[in-house]
Amino acid sequence: MEQLAKKFAGKAHFIFVYVREAHPGEAYPPHQYDEQKMLHAQSFKKRLNIERPILVDSLYGKIHRIYGGVSNMSWIVGHTGHVAFRAAWTVAADIEAAVEEAIEVRELRRSGKSFSVYYREMTGLRPVRDEVRKAGQQFLGGKVAEQQFDDARSARLEANNEPGDAKK
Amino acid sequence: MIERMAIDPEVEESPNFLGGLYNLVTWKPKVAEHEYLRNMAPKVHEMAPDFTLPLLGGGEFTLSSLRGRPVMIEFGSVT
Numbered sequence: 547m548e549q550l551a552k553k554f555a556g557k558a559h560f561i562f563v564y565v566r567e568a569h570p571g572e573a574y575p576p577h578q579y580d581e582q583k584m585l586h587a588q589s590f591k592k593r594l595n596i597e598r599p600i601l602v603d604s605l606y607g608k609i610h611r612i613y614g615g616v617s618n619m620s621w622i623v624g625h626t627g628h629v630a631f632r633a634a635w636t637v638a639a640d641i642e643a644a645v646e647e648a649i650e651v652r653e654l655r656r657s658g659k660s661f662s663v664y665y666r667e668m669t670g671l672r673p674v675r676d677e678v679r680k681a682g683q684q685f686l687g688g689k690v691a692e693q694q695f696d697d698a699r700s701a702r703l704e705a706n707n708e709p710g711d712a713k714k
Numbered sequence: 715m716i717e718r719m720a721i722d723p724e725v726e727e728s729p730n731f732l733g734g735l736y737n738l739v740t741w742k743p744k745v746a747e748h749e750y751l752r753n754m755a756p757k758v759h760e761m762a763p764d765f766t767l768p769l770l771g772g773g774e775f776t777l778s779s780l781r782g783r784p785v786m787i788e789f790g791s792v793t
Contacts, residue, residue, distance in 0.1 A: 547788055558784040561775070563767065569741045569793040576737040587770050590792035598788075601767035601775050606727050606736045609765045610789060614751030615731060616744060621787040623762040627778065632758060634748050636788050648784035665758060687741075687793035694740045702743055 550642055551598050558645050564590065564602045565610040568617035571691025580605050593686070625652040635672050 551560035564587040570576045577583040587602045603609050613621060614632070622631035622644050630651070631644040654661045685692040729735055732746045756762060766776040777785065 547786075550786075554786075558786060559780045560786045561788070563787060563789045564770070565789050565791055566737050567791045567793045568738070570738055571793070574791075574793050576735070576739050578737070584768075584770070586792055591770060593792065599775060600770040602770055603767060604727060606729055607731070608727055609763075609767060611731060611736075612755070612763050612765070613787075613789065614747070614755035616747045616751050616789070618788070618790045619751060620789070621762070623777070623785040623787065625781065625783050627761055627764075627781050629756050629758050629760055629762050630784065632751070632755070634744075634751055636790070641786060645784055645786055652784065685793075691741065691793060698741060698743060 547636065547638065547641065548595070548597060550638060550645065553642075554645055554649070557649050560598045562596060562598050562600045563609060564600055565607050565617070567687065569685065569687035569691040569695060571685075571688035571694070573686060573688035573691070577605060622648055624648050625655075633670065635670065637670060637672060640670060 547560060547562075554560070564583065567574050567576060567586065574586055574589075577586070583605060584602055587600055590596060591600055607615065613619070614634075616634045618636050620631070620633050620636040620641060621629065622641070624630040625648070630648045631640075633640060651661075651663065685695070729737070732750060734742070762777065764776065764778045766774050769775045777787075
């Protein structure tokens with residue numbers, strides 16, 4: 547997202563809203579007070595070199611809930627303030643295409659050219675956690691968070707009788 | 715004035731959300747959250763609810779102050 551924010555600088559805004567810990571663990575426990583959430587946001591900015599403006603939601607996620615409450619969701623608001631895109635996950639290729647389209651809509655409207663928009667929905671694919679791990683991405687919540695994730699995934703696979711290498 | 719979606723009354727400052735604690739103690743599968751996003755959150759073509767939040771580093775930020783250009787909003791955390 548940082549690269550896209552730079553690519554679209556001057557044409558679109560990119561912001562980050564810091565919400566609850568998706569995978570709390572010993573490294574980043576669940577938020578219990580506002581200052582702790584702010585400290586986690588500072589750590590996030592530093593560890594991942596985030597240059598986008600980071601907004602910190604209230605302790606119990608008032609804005610996060612209004613927008614749907616999914617941990618790493620993404621939204622694009624068009625130049626008129628209307629929702630142009632929403633997704634339960636954040637995928638760079640999807641965002642890039644949607645932002646380009648939102649910019650094009652703005653330019654077409656401002657140029658006075660005739661055009662029409664249509665409504666659409668679609669599902670998306672994202673890599674499972676095991677592939678993310680193989681790619682070298684750390685589980686920043688800590689060992690506790692990682693173990694909890696593995697246990698929950700194993701339980702789900704077993705309950706649904708699904709194959710999966712997390713089932714040990 | 716930006717319209718706000720009619721939304722579940724649970725959307726207020728409460729430690730609970732969707733039958734559990736908002737601030738997760740352990741990670742859990744996201745089925746309920748995804749359903750909530752699909753059914754209760756603002757939809758495409760609707761006005762995005764305005765908000766003002768503290769900005770890391772100081773000051774405040776209001777979504778509607780960016781009107782005139784598209785805004786990409788990512789929600790997330792370090793974990």
